[in-house]
Amino acid sequence: MISSLMTRLEQIGKEINFSGSILVENKESTLASSSFGLANRADIIENVSGTRYGIASGCKIFTAVAICQLVEEGKLTFDTKLTECLDVNFTNFPENITIHHLLTHTSGIPDYFDEEVMDDFEELWIARPMYQMRNLADFLSLFQFEKMKANPGERFHYNNAGYILLGLIVEKVSNQVFTDYVQHHIFDKAKMLDSGYFALDSLPGKVATGYIDYEDGSWKTNIYSLPVQGGSDGGAFVTTKDMLKFWEALFNNVLLSESLTQQLLSPYVHEGNDDHYGYGVWIQKKHDITFKYHVMGYDPGVSFHSAYYPNLGITLAICANVSKGAYRMMNEIEDELM
Template identity: 30%
Template structure:
């Protein structure tokens, strides 16, 4: 697995969107302060000035973090901190209203879109790819189902991408990835867990388009972001990324130790051997089913909307994060060999879900050159944690682990 697969699919910390998300209250940040009894339930490490707060502040002081961290308890913001610059050239600081690149942390939106159509009777999760799309081999069209794609068990490969290509329009991006998805090949029987196959992300987005008659980007904007009140979240284009002062630029570390603005330097690429030469700004817009930009409060709103029936009826919200298959056990009590301890971890729809110290932790994380993103939902206690960053050198695994420790202990 390359670094994008490792960080994106595994989520680094337990991921998914709470199977028991109905426990999250519908209250919005900024409402009345919690009752005294509820305040006692807030772990000291998560309060302003607590261990987690001090840890992130130290990273920022050492130039090892630039971005936003947010912790919300039952809809009320408990901790919100912003560090560093969103746009150094224009002197714009990071703050809660800044949108950050999500990378793989945006993939669950595609699963939500499919489940919305399923609950409306527009499709069935047992339908095969060929029910809606043409141009795929018979082995894929007739044997790979929507369930296989969403659960990461399609057995499909990820076609090679042209990391040097600079796209110039939404239409060009769409045409490329529509053809790119059709180049996927079966490498295992359907039902076999697949290592974060890109085709498993692109094909469901194409199915959404075939069923609705609109682009995936527009569908998600109206039926997910719009319903949730996620006013700062969108599939922004590169011209918007350059012009809008509410979008954080991604700063990539170069081989000489400097950082460059990816959006203003399309000729520059990442020296990271796992993403060699990649620059996320070369895509005019993120591929259908992937990425997007979001603010930290918007990701909390998304978590709340999953719990109160805004975007999915309760049975389908539970289906989104229900454990589909167990991940292989790892030595030392660590989930998937990473630094976050877990009792057990399972594949779900476009995300893993984990049990840590007997509690469900669900969310998703993603990494691209110059950006990191993570959102976790703790359904048993009503917590949501968000980490959004816009430069390289962030100890991402460690920050997520510290968040989990702060909330769960």
């Protein structure tokens, strides 16, 4: 089965011109480990198992864990109101928005990148250069005075701005810069030694450059397409191995108590078909049984999926430095193994 899976992934990788790394493990062994394409096309540097990739919104789960840690410490509750956490002027926001609403994308607040009406993330940085976006507070002016999309708790609306606010709450309550908090309380605890929130203009070694490919065969890097510094709504860099370490730490209650871990992983919102949303994590059920917990992220030059399948004891991470391909690879793995 392992050899057939590897053969199939190699075939699909060539078919879709995939660029990235894949790691699939169960409790006993590695089921698949492979890398494709180039981390740096100009210098012909290949992607390898230790390459660090941007994961876009895939790191919202780190923000949710950070909030849960502060809840566990008694510094917050999930019912704490936004107005009780931040001293920021939100002209059109009602006072009953809670941390639970923000975590589950049900706050109804406007988003700075609204996926219901926008499809080009690069458009955001025309009026506000991306190199100015270095702190969470830099994002506030993009949405804080806009009108609400819905009433709090009324409906699910995937919302990056809500996770910006959660990051600001982490900073206010912990008295630490958000990225420092995650480094010390999540990455270090989970032994994710190669992960971090790296600024695009001061990247360390072994980081894959993100590439945007065009139909005519031309391409460009994504350095001018994303905020220069990632934060609580997206933009961390991980290796596939580090991502599997995160799942292991989470399910072994290294990051949170068993009770808080279960709260993080509870399905609070039913978002069509078998998909549900917990705190920063997607939950897919089949016949009322949890099939997988998964996170994903897409940006220009970034494609990412990672999942844990509890009944099978399988964990996977698919990191790509191109705009698509991770989803196709995940589907192939599921078809072969599950």
